[in-house]
Amino acid sequence: MAKLTSWGDLLWQKIISGPGYFEQANALAATPDGGCIVAGSSNSFRKGDAWVIRLTSTGDLVWQKNLGGSEEDNVYAITTTDDGGYVFAGSTGSTDGDIAGKTGGGGWLFKLSGTGDLLWQKPYGYLGAGTIRGIVKTNDGSFMVTGSTESMAGELSNNHGNGDLWIARLGAALPNQPISLLAPTYNCETGAFHFNTSGGDGSPIEFRAAPGITGWTTNPDQFVDKESRTANDVKPFTLEARQNGITVTYNWDLRAHCLTQLPLKLLAPTYNCQSGAFHFNTSGGDGSPIEFRAAPGITGWTTNPDQFVDKESRTANDVKPFTLEARQNGITVTYNWDLKAACGRVRLGVPESKTELILTVLGNPVQEHLNVLIQGADDQTVQLRLSDLQGRLIENRRIERAGKDEIQRFQVNQSQSGILLLQVTTPTQRKSLKIIQK
Numbered sequence: 001m002a003k004l005t006s007w008g009d010l011l012w013q014k015i016i017s018g019p020g021y022f023e024q025a026n027a028l029a030a031t032p033d034g035g036c037i038v039a040g041s042s043n044s045f046r047k048g049d050a051w052v053i054r055l056t057s058t059g060d061l062v063w064q065k066n067l068g069g070s071e072e073d074n075v076y077a078i079t080t081t082d083d084g085g086y087v088f089a090g091s092t093g094s095t096d097g098d099i100a101g102k103t104g105g106g107g108w109l110f111k112l113s114g115t116g117d118l119l120w121q122k123p124y125g126y127l128g129a130g131t132i133r134g135i136v137k138t139n140d141g142s143f144m145v146t147g148s149t150e151s152m153a154g155e156l157s158n159n160h161g162n163g164d165l166w167i168a169r170l171g172a173a174l175p176n177q178p179i180s181l182l183a184p185t186y187n188c189e190t191g192a193f194h195f196n197t198s199g200g201d202g203s204p205i206e207f208r209a210a211p212g213i214t215g216w217t218t219n220p221d222q223f224v225d226k227e228s229r230t231a232n233d234v235k236p237f238t239l240e241a242r243q244n245g246i247t248v249t250y251n252w253d254l255r256a257h258c259l260t261q262l263p264l265k266l267l268a269p270t271y272n273c274q275s276g277a278f279h280f281n282t283s284g285g286d287g288s289p290i291e292f293r294a295a296p297g298i299t300g301w302t303t304n305p306d307q308f309v310d311k312e313s314r315t316a317n318d319v320k321p322f323t324l325e326a327r328q329n330g331i332t333v334t335y336n337w338d339l340k341a342a343c344g345r346v347r348l349g350v351p352e353s354k355t356e357l358i359l360t361v362l363g364n365p366v367q368e369h370l371n372v373l374i375q376g377a378d379d380q381t382v383q384l385r386l387s388d389l390q391g392r393l394i395e396n397r398r399i400e401r402a403g404k405d406e407i408q409r410f411q412v413n414q415s416q417s418g419i420l421l422l423q424v425t426t427p428t429q430r431k432s433l434k435i436i437q438k
Helices: 226-230 254-260 311-315 339-343
Strands: 002-004 010-013 023-030 036-042 049-055 061-067 073-080 086-092 106-112 118-124 130-137 143-149 164-170 180-186 192-198 206-210 214-217 221-223 237-243 246-252 265-271 277-283 291-295 299-302 306-308 322-328 331-337 358-361 369-375 382-388 393-399 405-411 418-425 430-437
Touching (some): 036 086, 086 143, 180 246, 180 254, 358 430, 369 418, 393 405
Parallel strands (some): 049 073
Antiparallel strands (some): 023 036, 036 073, 073 086, 086 106, 106 118, 130 143, 206 214, 265 277, 291 299, 291 322, 322 331, 358 369, 369 405, 382 393
């Protein structure tokens, strides 16, 4: 697979394969984020399965799905649906596995959600080979398909001998699926959200969100007030939808959703002034692959966050700050990193008096809170790990840039007593401290 500019210049190319000896891409469709869905077949799973992969705009794999049974199955065409899913057209020779409802080879349709979940599948044909080679979505939500068939019975009858051309409009024939609630579309800034469903029989749907968002309503667009969505103890909401007496629910964790939807941000890298090894650090983002770059001259775009500054670049007297970059789904963020300031005289190779890392507990034994003073870690990254003597983690904490007299406060469980262990690590030193809990 490859991506070209409008002039035919190569932007990137990608080879994706499994442990088998045959993979084939037959169809491609664009995704809303600028990436693509690619479908075909592969024998890396069974005799021959339909294989669907989703790629980002830069060719990185988001997810992959193989479907089919013990015989050969394939995909030849794709069309998008209004709910963000994809319908795939192809052929199947299987009567087991993911294939249900037929007794012979023929055409095959199935639908995946935008995240690769199988929503429905339906084979066409009876006791005869066939395939669907093309599919388009019509204005009323049905599908026009074209292909070939040798079937003599079922929905594909009146065969004229050998392989016939087959053209059909499929709508009502597609299986009705039970109504289900999906994750809502939500704006973490404004509190506006939209109920999302799949399946159902086409009749009106009522919605409710509890506690306290809305009672039963046919309006799928609702709103979470600021107090409810910003409270420290906000609990998951129960979303409900009902249609013709059938009620379905979805447990929606607003807080967890928004924590994962924070914008991608580059932080100060973790850096070893002696070896030149460094690690890109980020926060936020949407969970998809991140690419990194450091200029000038450290590395081009790569998905590997662990890189290296060569000795000449890090010891030159006129070394300038580096621009670190990270990009995810077409969004690029930067961080101006001053290596010279981070390492000071260490960078120049001049002997430097080593400042000892000093830990002081402010009040020992401790009761409800542990306050610790950290000295000797000025402007360094500091990792703190608080545990009991059995090694059970109480809290793990990271300071990106410590102050001269850095005070950190931990809350400890008053119902327990004994010895706590605090481990403090900087790029060059590590110390442990035993603390008596009263």
